[in-house]
Amino acid sequence: MNDKITNSFQDITDKLWGWLSGLIENLPNIGIAILVLVIAYFLSKFISKTVKKIAGKYVSQESITKLIARAVAVVVVLGGLFLALGVLNLGKALSAILAGAGISGLVIGLAMQGTLSNTFSGIVLSFRKNIRIGDWVETNGFTGEIMDINLSNFVLKEPDNKLVLIPNKTILENPLKNYSLTPKMRIIIECGVGYEMDLEKVEKITKETIAKTFDTVNSPDEVEFFYTEFGGSSVNFICRYWVEATRGKEKLHLKSVGMKAIRKAFNEADINIPFPIRTLQFDNKLSLQNNSGSQEHE
Template structure:
């Protein structure tokens, strides 16, 4: 008797399972196909969108931001379509989505701030991809500007990720925005050195470098009585990309010119006086 009941129950469950399969199987299959086709379509659209941006030479910063935003929007639309196909009512889904959005918004206030910061950066353009900037204790080249974060490659080839909110709301130095930069070299010579002669030697060295601009003209000025030296400042203007090569080449050339002209480059010294006579 028990065995018959169990068999009857199994038969009923099997029939219900078959009914459910025929009832919901096509819907699940249709939703799965929609998800796979939609995923492929999003990839295809993103490739086409990327090529369009390249064709019209859109700024790389804006291009990265637009692609990230469009990709997120397409995925939201796809998920809504899949949910609708599964039989979920749109009004219910929108209500759930709104409640979830509110909860996520409260939990991710920092991310929303970063999103707003990214929009401000792309609108006002304080820097672009490829610029060298200093921000949040990091100096390096901007690699990408995404929806929430900006990636900076420093001079050690390390990538630093900085939230856009911090970049948009704090001070930042852009070393690439202007086409020219000023090179500053500090020079020290021994006390008793002829400053006019020293200045002329430095100016002659600077004249040999074609990368240095004639206007504004190079400047060499005496600025300080140091502990062991007379301190001079050398200032020249160059194209931004030549800043460090000009600095390195000319500081070495000035040192060699001083040696040839017997201009003494001082080093810290101390004079010791003996207070007692010899032998005591």
């Protein structure tokens, strides 16, 4: 029994010393393999930037140039990995990896359906001409500027400077509103005037003011003006006009400009923009008299 235990320990010791000897013998190869991987990593970055610049001269869509540059970088890194395995004399392991790529690829594909779906969706989005980096879009309840389209996520920067990562698959499966495809946006201003005002005069002043304020409006006739309702304290209307804008911030700014211009014109023309007023009436004299009479009787 003791001999068996001694032999087992001896076998374990021999194995450990064999591994240590093999490690010491292969230290130069390991160092070269690590060096090859490091060179491949930095070379992939350099080649990626170079390819992106060259592709940018022929392809105007930035998402496509980024996709090409990333693909080239992956190829370079994989090439460095295979060279490193060759330096370590792992040719048999390399052959086994390539031989099992088909079966393992099927298994991995079934296990990563969502990831692969996002990858292919990212490729499709990169080649779409109506979705470009820098466009101002609205999709899936988020609004902002497209910062990047990679192989997994659609990156938006919202007006408050927060980044939103949306899976590419979700973008393809849901509607997307792109404000940058057309050079114009429609501004809608809602307002109200007092019941005592001349409604024809209000409409005329509003249209003329908008036409004078914005170069994109050639005449007052291009301004759309509609009274919408008799409100609790005002006659309400909407005013609609077109401006040159492709971003939400520009739209808000131009709407603000229009509102200030209308307010100023109404003040000069003595047109009242009323605000809600609540009147409290205290005229229940009878109950007060009854209360005072009951107190005197007591």
